[in-house]
Amino acid sequence: xxxxxxxxxxxxxxxxxxxxxxxxxxxxxxxxxxxxxxxxxxxxxxxxxxxxxxxxxxxxxxxxxxxxxxxxxxxxxxxxxxxxxxxxxxxxxxxxxxxxxxxxxxxxxxxxxx
Amino acid sequence: xxxxxxxxxxxxxxxxxxxxxxxxxxxxxxxxxxxxxxxxxxxxxxxxxxxxxxxxxxxxxxxxxxxxxxxxxxxxxxxxxxxxxxxxxxxxxxxxxxxxxxxxxxxxxxxxxx
Numbered sequence: 001x002x003x004x005x006x007x008x009x010x011x012x013x014x015x016x017x018x019x020x021x022x023x024x025x026x027x028x029x030x031x032x033x034x035x036x037x038x039x040x041x042x043x044x045x046x047x048x049x050x051x052x053x054x055x056x057x058x059x060x061x062x063x064x065x066x067x068x069x070x071x072x073x074x075x076x077x078x079x080x081x082x083x084x085x086x087x088x089x090x091x092x093x094x095x096x097x098x099x100x101x102x103x104x105x106x107x108x109x110x111x112x113x114x
Numbered sequence: 115x116x117x118x119x120x121x122x123x124x125x126x127x128x129x130x131x132x133x134x135x136x137x138x139x140x141x142x143x144x145x146x147x148x149x150x151x152x153x154x155x156x157x158x159x160x161x162x163x164x165x166x167x168x169x170x171x172x173x174x175x176x177x178x179x180x181x182x183x184x185x186x187x188x189x190x191x192x193x194x195x196x197x198x199x200x201x202x203x204x205x206x207x208x209x210x211x212x213x214x215x216x217x218x219x220x221x222x223x224x225x226x227x228x
Contacts, residue, residue, distance in 0.1 A: 004156075036219075041217035043118065043205065058159055080194075089157060100145060100209060102217060104157035 002027045006090050008086035013080055013112050021108045022086045022088035023064075023077040031092040033057075033073040034102070035065055038087045047075075047088070116140045118220035120206050126226045127196055135191045135223045137206030146189045147207040147217060148181065150170065163189065169204070196227045 007022040025033065032051040036044040054066035055080030062077045073090060090105040119138045127133050139146050148160040162169040163181055180192045185227075193200055203224050206218040 034216075041221065043221045044207075045219070046216040049216070071150075091157075100147070100211075100217065101159045101162060102149075102157075103159065104149075106154075106156045109150075 002031070002092065002103050003096055004090050004092055004103055006088075006106035006108050008108070009087075010109040010111055014090055015082055015114055016079045017111055017112075019075070019077040019080045019084075021088055021090075023069050023073045023075065023105060024062065025073065025090075025092050027071075027094075028094055030093065033064070034091040034093070035062070035064055035073070035075050036089040036091060036104075038089065038107075039048070039067070040086070042090060080110070080112045082112045082114055116208055118196075118208055120204075120220035121222050122223060123221070123223045124226070125182060126227045126228065129198055129227055130195050133193050133196055133225065134194075135204050135206075135225070137189045137191070137220055138187055139189055139206070139208030139210075140218055143208035143210055143218070145169075146181075146183070147171040147209075148191050149205045149207065149219075150202040151205070151222075152199075156202070160191075160204075169226050193225075196225075198227050201225055201227045 003026045025068035025083045031065050034049045035047040037047045038044050048059040050057040064075045087107045087108045087109050091102045121136045125151050125162045148164040151157045161171045178194045203222045205222045206220040209217045
């Protein structure tokens, strides 16, 4: 079946460090891929997305490239800030029945220290 | 900026009691969703809802669960007889259409079943 696997957290970095959060997926067909972010006390917010192979999603300095050959969608940022501290969720849509159901990974907590 | 709201933020109930979790989706959205996240586990899809009926539901969404859009603005999730394992964070989401644009999430309701 369809599934998403993320790297275990928490990830603790110093400000201005390089960030990578790994995400791999299993899916039939050609899913769209997403990264959502959840700041403390808030709902999940869409950070970026990619809808087909080799697409690169980007937003707020974060990037992720849809790699069909490795079934991956790793999140990267060149220089993290304290304000990036949050929980990051990788997700895919199943494209089944056009319902827009999202399948999530388990989330990775990022802590950025000054 | 429009947002999805959820009430209450935290609900504590006794096992076997009925609970109703409430959500107000964004006003021009047509598709509505419930997800849940048991502590330390993945965000899981429960149900999607469109045109006053369920579009898709997961295996989790058994006869103890029901959803309703009673008045054109609220979207509710009812659990008839809560179990200990229903303790989780419940997220409501809405979107303009399935696979069109993003799903906007509420901040969640933390349900604790004692």
